[in-house]
Amino acid sequence: MTHERIPPASAPVDERGGGDADRARDRRDRGDREVSDRARDAADADREDGRSERAKREPMTVRPLRDRRYVVETEGGTYVVALDAGTCSCPDHEIRGERCKHLRRVAIEVTEGRLPAPDERVGVCAVCGVETFVPFAASGPRLCARHGFERGDAVSDRETGELLVVTRVTDRRADEYRTDEGRAIEAYPTNAAYGAHEPVVEAVYAESLGPAHGIDDARRYGFPASRLVPVDVDREE
Numbered sequence: 001m002t003h004e005r006i007p008p009a010s011a012p013v014d015e016r017g018g019g020d021a022d023r024a025r026d027r028r029d030r031g032d033r034e035v036s037d038r039a040r041d042a043a044d045a046d047r048e049d050g051r052s053e054r055a056k057r058e059p060m061t062v063r064p065l066r067d068r069r070y071v072v073e074t075e076g077g078t079y080v081v082a083l084d085a086g087t088c089s090c091p092d093h094e095i096r097g098e099r100c101k102h103l104r105r106v107a108i109e110v111t112e113g114r115l116p117a118p119d120e121r122v123g124v125c126a127v128c129g130v131e132t133f134v135p136f137a138a139s140g141p142r143l144c145a146r147h148g149f150e151r152g153d154a155v156s157d158r159e160t161g162e163l164l165v166v167t168r169v170t171d172r173r174a175d176e177y178r179t180d181e182g183r184a185i186e187a188y189p190t191n192a193a194y195g196a197h198e199p200v201v202e203a204v205y206a207e208s209l210g211p212a213h214g215i216d217d218a219r220r221y222g223f224p225a226s227r228l229v230p231v232d233v234d235r236e237e
């Protein structure tokens with residue numbers, strides 16, 4: 001004996017004992033619903049596109065506030081956006097609950113690196129003075145992407161030409177950081193040409209490294225950041 005499995009979706013029709021007319025009406029209803037759903041989707045998409053376009057093109061001035069929020073000035077008014085909460089003080093968002101163009105604009109500018117993220121503030125590179133975004137909690141001098149270092153970077157000492165490997169960028173200035181001798185980095189004559197306000201970068205000499213001697217085993221030395229220059233290791237070969 002075989003039973004045909006009834007798909008759950010058709011069960012109500014069968015229970016009502018519905019005939020062809022019922023099924024036709026169901027189909028028609030469903031069809032109408034699909035048409036209106038599609039129209040609504042299209043309208044939604046148009047509205048979405050319109051809002052994204054306006055978010056990108058309309059003249060707006062965005063400034064970060066000190067409390068992780070942003071002020072957006074437009075011809076139509078000035079609004080406050082909280083990016084992490086996803087809220088804006090404009091009527092479009094407050095009344096209609098829409099993801100408005102102001103929210104979008106802030107998100108775009110943060111993504112493109114033109115504005116600090118909510119957990120960042122604007123800092124200044126200690127070497128070139130360019131604005132750079134730094135975590136709120138961070139203290140001490142900062143470096144921009146061009147003058148910063150990553151652990152493991154190969155660098156050369158401008159004074160001696162020796163090859164080193166960076167272990168850490170400290171948050172201490174060259175006039176604060178003390179060596180084992182108790183002397184500030186900036187007090188050494190070889191550091192006279194570099195800024196006392198620069199962060200100290202710790203590095204180990206490449207010649208002190210070996211198969212059994214990693215960068216954490218070697219003796220570390222501190223340098224004012226701009227005394228070290230990145231080395232393109234591949235090109236040296």
Ligand SMILES: [Zn+2]
Pocket residue numbers: 079088089090091092093100101102103
């Ligand atoms: Zn808004």
Ligand SMILES: [Zn+2]
Pocket residue numbers: 125126127128129130143144145146147
């Ligand atoms: Zn810089």
